[in-house]
Amino acid sequence: MMIRKVCLCVTAFVLSSTARAQILGFTPDSAAHEAKIEEKFKSIPSADEERRQHRVFTLEPHTAGSKRNNELAEYIRDEWIKQGLEDVVIRRYDVYGTNPKSALLEMIAPVHYQALLRETPLPGDDDSKNPAISGAWLGMSISGEVTAPLVYAHSGNPEDYDLLRRHGISVKGKIVLVRYSNPYSYRGFKALTAEREGAAAMLVYSDPQEDGYKQGPVDPDGPWGPEYHFQRGAITYDFMVPGDPQTPGWASVPGAKRIPIQEAVSAPKIMALPLSWHDAKPLLENLDGPIAPPDWQGALGFPYHFGSDKEKVHLKIEMENGLQSYYVVEGRIRGSDLPDEWIVLGNHRDAWVFGGVDPSSGTASMMEMTRALGQLAKNGMRPRRTIVVCSWDGEEIGLTGSTEWGEQFADDLRAKAVAYINVDEATSGPNFHGQAVASLAPMLEEITRSLKDPSGKTLYEEWKAVVEREKEAGSKSTQFSSSGVMNETLADTRIGSGSDHTVFLNFIGMPVLGLGFEGDYGVYHSAYDDFFWMNHFGDPGYRYHKLMSQLWGVTALRLANADLLPFDFATYASNIRQFVNEMVKGNDKNMWGQPPSAVQSREARQPKLDLKVILNTIDAFESAGKKLNESLARKLATGALDPKLAEKLNHGMMQIERNWLNPEGIPGRPWFKHTLYGARYTYAHLELPGLTEAVEKQDWATAKQQADILEHALEKNTKLLDELNAALLP
Ligand SMILES: [Zn+2]
Numbered sequence: 001m002m003i004r005k006v007c008l009c010v011t012a013f014v015l016s017s018t019a020r021a022q023i024l025g026f027t028p029d030s031a032a033h034e035a036k037i038e039e040k041f042k043s044i045p046s047a048d049e050e051r052r053q054h055r056v057f058t059l060e061p062h063t064a065g066s067k068r069n070n071e072l073a074e075y076i077r078d079e080w081i082k083q084g085l086e087d088v089v090i091r092r093y094d095v096y097g098t099n100p101k102s103a104l105l106e107m108i109a110p111v112h113y114q115a116l117l118r119e120t121p122l123p124g125d126d127d128s129k130n131p132a133i134s135g136a137w138l139g140m141s142i143s144g145e146v147t148a149p150l151v152y153a154h155s156g157n158p159e160d161y162d163l164l165r166r167h168g169i170s171v172k173g174k175i176v177l178v179r180y181s182n183p184y185s186y187r188g189f190k191a192l193t194a195e196r197e198g199a200a201a202m203l204v205y206s207d208p209q210e211d212g213y214k215q216g217p218v219d220p221d222g223p224w225g226p227e228y229h230f231q232r233g234a235i236t237y238d239f240m241v242p243g244d245p246q247t248p249g250w251a252s253v254p255g256a257k258r259i260p261i262q263e264a265v266s267a268p269k270i271m272a273l274p275l276s277w278h279d280a281k282p283l284l285e286n287l288d289g290p291i292a293p294p295d296w297q298g299a300l301g302f303p304y305h306f307g308s309d310k311e312k313v314h315l316k317i318e319m320e321n322g323l324q325s326y327y328v329v330e331g332r333i334r335g336s337d338l339p340d341e342w343i344v345l346g347n348h349r350d351a352w353v354f355g356g357v358d359p360s361s362g363t364a365s366m367m368e369m370t371r372a373l374g375q376l377a378k379n380g381m382r383p384r385r386t387i388v389v390c391s392w393d394g395e396e397i398g399l400t401g402s403t404e405w406g407e408q409f410a411d412d413l414r415a416k417a418v419a420y421i422n423v424d425e426a427t428s429g430p431n432f433h434g435q436a437v438a439s440l441a442p443m444l445e446e447i448t449r450s451l452k453d454p455s456g457k458t459l460y461e462e463w464k465a466v467v468e469r470e471k472e473a474g475s476k477s478t479q480f481s482s483s484g485v486m487n488e489t490l491a492d493t494r495i496g497s498g499s500d501h502t503v504f505l506n507f508i509g510m511p512v513l514g515l516g517f518e519g520d521y522g523v524y525h526s527a528y529d530d531f532f533w534m535n536h537f538g539d540p541g542y543r544y545h546k547l548m549s550q551l552w553g554v555t556a557l558r559l560a561n562a563d564l565l566p567f568d569f570a571t572y573a574s575n576i577r578q579f580v581n582e583m584v585k586g587n588d589k590n591m592w593g594q595p596p597s598a599v600q601s602r603e604a605r606q607p608k609l610d611l612k613v614i615l616n617t618i619d620a621f622e623s624a625g626k627k628l629n630e631s632l633a634r635k636l637a638t639g640a641l642d643p644k645l646a647e648k649l650n651h652g653m654m655q656i657e658r659n660w661l662n663p664e665g666i667p668g669r670p671w672f673k674h675t676l677y678g679a680r681y682t683y684a685h686l687e688l689p690g691l692t693e694a695v696e697k698q699d700w701a702t703a704k705q706q707a708d709i710l711e712h713a714l715e716k717n718t719k720l721l722d723e724l725n726a727a728l729l730p
Pocket residue numbers: 348358359395424425
């Protein structure tokens with residue numbers, strides 16, 4: 001609430017001093033100029049071109065490391081050169097890759113059933129007949145063969161195995177059958193959990209309860225997953241360290257030092273395979289033993305049981321895991337005034353099959369965005385700062401391409417980068433979801449006011465309606481966030497992992513934004529996520545693809561052309577305070593040693609960890625941020641800006657995000673260095689990761705140490721804002 005007030009008074013100030021165009025970070029003159037540039041930019045992307053590009057990328061399967069995916073890298077390079085991008089290069093990384101060779105699954109007792117492990121063609125969708133479509137496989141599964149009893153373990157999370165134990169069931173040496181769950185938990189976490197439980201293998205299936213007929217009509221009649229669809233995906237333990245497992249923390253450029261795969265913490269040591277419900281049904285139906293609890297039941301129309309040791313399956317998986325090359329395409333539009341300040345944009349190129357939504361909707365939007373940026377530059381409207389654009393590879397395997405690129409250019413990025421804007425799945429429906437570190441949330445809101453949604457309303461109005469609907473629905477679970485916590489800002493400021501922003505936020509310390517339009521989408525990572533699906537359900541008419549190109553490009557242009565970077569640190573401070581309060585609330589019992597209501601005596605009213613100092617430093621950071629918002633707005637309104645002063649202010653503001661990093665990383669996961677943002681093993685967002693995990697473990701020594709680190713980062717950033725404020729004194 002306080003945030004809004006700050007924004008309002010800044011706006012009011014600008015309003016009263018001038019009736020001309022006003023944009024956060026711009027003087028009145030340059031705002032008027034920027035408005036013209038953006039109008040021109042927004043007029044360029046076309047729905048027909050979006051569709052044409054989308055067809056190029058969805059024509060054939062293109063997994064990481066495949067011939068087709070490498071051809072598409074060359075296609076992007078050639079297009080970008082034609083579009084007018086500069087310094088276009090393809091960068092090669094030699095990484096530990098993963099490919100399927102064969103898979104066999106059969107139930108041998110009490111009945112015989114041989115799993116199909118294929119997705120059958122759908123009427124009307126010719127792409128679904130493509131013989132190049134892979135069978136069932138999960139990236140980074142190990143090879144092996146086992147015949148063992150089968151146990152149903154619900155979502156495959158630790159509490160599920162605890163429940164099995166309470167029923168006297170161990171999964172040691174057995175094969176577990178788990179399902180893709182709602183709320184989402186990353187399948188790699190399920191694999192690690194099964195591995196830790198001593199299971200011989202993990203089968204993971206799509207229950208129609210979550211993404212099939214229980215949700216609505218299935219493909220080809222609707223957007224939900226049909227009988228034979230299965231969800232591929234990697235099980236890499238990239239929540240420990242993302243990227244190539246053999247080069248943790250450094251780039252796998254050709255010839256780089258590599259650790260043995262046996263020593264790589266992110267390489268799984270378990271066999272795993274995904275199943276359609278068609279293949280899972282005979283297995284589940286024939287399981288005996290105790291009946292599973294109500295929340296373990298699904299939509300297959302019979303009671304699910306745990307298994308009794310008499311039901312046996314035979315599983316054989318042959319993988320080809322080993323060194324292979326991934327390719328990142330990089331291009332840029334060099335800035336006219338400040339070429340050494342970079343706005344970085346990226347989308348991954350590799351798909352599990354055709355990648356209709358994931359990622360080709362994003363890739364099509366990227367190609368239209370770069371075409372428009374190139375056209376502006378050709379017409380003399382070059383951005384003031386440099387815009388760097390990347391097509392990542394191997395995102396699906398372990399965020400690999402972006403991680404290696406980020407590690408390779410970490411020093412450059414720490415010196416030059418303003419922000420990273422990620423688009424992964426651009427469009428699976430009409431509902432906008434915008435993520436941002438809180439310092440950029442006001443800018444993103446402002447931008448959406450200047451864009452028109454296909455509904456005829458502004459994107460801002462539509463976004464607000466989405467957020468309000470989510471609020472009403474209570475906890476809505478999206479793929480990468482599961483808490484359903486609502487923000488004071490429209491932008492979702494709780495940023496977990498699961499896409500290419502990770503290296504930039506958590507390793508480099510860059511502010512990040514993530515943009516996407518969402519809708520009912522039950523064919524994720526299956527062969528049915530394709531051109532047909534997009535044209536019938538996701539975005540017929542490609543209007544949201546076009547809007548994404550506009551939004552992505554305008555966001556880049558705002559950051560690239562601003563006189564003073566549009567960061568809002570008062571909003572950031574308020575958001576951090578919310579993180580602390582939520583952490584305390586979520587750990588009431590841990591913090592007090594008993595429920596707070598039970599704490600009676602005055603002496604006992606001492607929490608295990610005193611956060612008063614932190615809350616005070618947040619207050620100081622917020623005051624400095626408010627003061628800076630006001631002085632920046634006042635300075636901009638004068639219209640006169642000394643370039644030396646602008647440089648000092650901009651470089652200072654760029655440094656804020658870097659200062660949140662702790663070079664030691666969070667306890668146990670040194671690669672993840674951000675003190676405010678992290679991710680749980682499930683990929684779910686985890687705020688104040690080092691502090692929160694220590695409090696959850698009731699490790700008070702570590703918690704105190706992590707609180708001190710956070711406090712010092714806050715003090716450092718308050719001091720930096722004070723310096724900037726002093727520089728702005730009249
Ligand atoms: Zn993706």
